[in-house]
Every structure is written in C-alpha cells, then in structure tokens.
Amino acid sequence: MTSISKFIGVGALTTLVSYSTYLLALQILAPMLAYICALIASFIIQIGMMAPFVFKAKLTIRNAATAALIYAGYSTIFAVLMWFALKLDVPPVLAPFIVIIIASPLHFLAGKKWIHNPADDIRM
Secondary structure, eight states: OOHHHHHHHHHHHHHHHHHHHHHHHHTTSOHHHHHHHHHHHHHHHHHHHIIIIISOOOOOHHHHHHHHHHHHHHHHHHHHHHHHHHHTTOOTTTHHHHHHHHHHHHHHHHHHHHTOOGGGGOOO
C-alpha cells in the first residue's frame, strides 16, 4: 500500500470519526463545543497515525508535534479556502469537496517533507 493510499485512508477515518464525534457531541453540547470535540478527535487520529502508518516514521514527540502543526495548518487552509469557495458562490454542499481536492495534496506534501524519514525505510 502506498503512502498516498494510506494518507487517503487516514483522511477518510479522520473524517468519519470527526463527523461522528460532532453528531454525538451535538446531542449534549452547543454546536461550537461539539465542533471543538470533533476537532480534538481528528487531531488525535492525525497525530497518532500520520507518522507511523502513512510515512513509516517512528512516532516520536517531535513527529507528533510536527503532525499536529501540519494538521493545524491544514485546518487553517481548509477554513480559508472554504470561506473563498462560499464567497465565490460555490454551493455549500459542494464547497467542502472542492476544498478537500485543493487542500489535501498540500497536507500530504507537508507530511512527506517534514515527517517522513527515508532512513526509517531501511530495513536490516
């Protein structure tokens, strides 16, 4: 399995868990608090799975912190692109899909550059 397909799988898992967490939390919390719970859940998945599963790098404190920063950057880029898409009158139902198509490759490339360690690929 390539790192790109693993990245897509982790992204799908993150989306599923995040949205499910949001819907569950929404039953007892205000929408923004439910969104924060969902964002925390997605950060945990990204931090825990990005380095070891997608990029075959050891999960270290440094890699975990790097994954968290990359995901925070992705979340920020996502929000800005969503805002632009909606300002350009992209239908709200389609806007997230367009943003994912643009933002996800940037997220993958950032992870490949700052998390992946080619030395971890060498097996004795």
